[in-house]
Amino acid sequence: MAVDVAVLRVFTDARGEFGNPLGVIDAATVDPADRQRVATELGYSETVFVDLPEPGAASAHMRIFTPVAELPFAGHPTVGTAWWLKQRGTPVRTLHVPAGLVQVEYLPEADGEWTVISARSDWAPDMAIYHLESVEQVLAADTADYTDDVEHYLWAWTDECRGALRSRMFAPHLGIAEDEATGAAAVRMTDHLSRDLLITQGRGSEIRTWWDPAGWVKIAGRVVADAGVRLD
Template sequence: MALDVTVLRVFTNAVGDYGNPLGVVDASLVMPVDRQRVATELGYSETIFIDLPESGDSTTTAHIFTPMVELPFAGHPTVGASWWLKQRGTPVKTLQVPAGLVQVAYGQEPDGDVTEISARADWAPDFAMHQVDSVDDVLRADPDGYGDDGDYYVWAWTDESTGSIRSRLFASNLGVPEDEATGAAAVRITEHLSRDLSITQGKGSELRTSWSPDGWVKVAGRVVDDGIRRLN
């Protein structure tokens, strides 16, 4: 049976460039036993399978898969799916994932809509944080130079006074040699530095975070719809 998958790009810049591709699938169309196969075939860093809420519902459930494993939580799928639900007329206030209850908010800024999720820092993987001396060092980083047994977040300050950083993420152990924009890593680095951040990751994706001393981190970004991909 053919399966239509909505393809989004999450954490774009202000003009809709860059961003991390995300597959969004109506969970009712794919049996749980088949979801890993679908995510592997799609090949995106993450695919989210979401239970479609009825009009007026304030929450729903979702499951997130990389090409190799299911994740208890991830940032760019929860931001993307929350945005998509609003576009289809069923915005939610919370999204239940295996790690816990993600809080969702929608905002309007001069350069467009922003979707925000709040998550516990300890839901995110324990990324290996590698601070380097300069942005050039971040851009020169070779994914092959990092192991395939963990998640490696390479970053440098672009302006420490404003909380601006440049980063890249390598996660071969999840089947993702390089992730273009990683909300879970943004949660971890925000908790690690204990401050709000403006993050440019990968080729130019943009994420903004807000830190709270109670262990919650907000991650906000823009999303665009790249249409439908059909799997046969």
């Protein structure tokens, strides 16, 4: 049976450039035992399998896979899936992931619609955080220097007063040499710094976050659709 894959880019800039690729698949078209194989074959940092909601439904269930493992939560897959569901005419207010219930909002903005999800800060994995002195140091980092079994997040302020920072993230143990835009890492950083942030990650992807001292973080991003893929 052929499997159709919607391919999105999540956390683009205002021009629709950059962003982290995401594969979105109707869960009914792939047996659960085959999902890891499909995600590995596609090779995106994450691929999701979503149970399509009926028209008028307020929620949907989804599962998230990297090329080597299933994740209980990830930011760019939940933002991208929420956006995709709205585009197909079934917007939702919540998404069920293994970590818990994700709240969803859709915010129109002058520079493109932002899809917003809310996540618990303790859903985000632990990671090694490196505060570097300059953006130049962040950009000069070599992925070959970060090969152990932990996620590495490198960052530097671009405008500390505004909460703006530049970052890169490496996750080789998840099959991701460098993650272009990482919502879960944005959640962890927002909680770590206890403030709202404007994050530019990877080549130029953009993530906006809002911190809640009760342990919730909102993550917002723009999404665009690329040409889909069919697996035979």
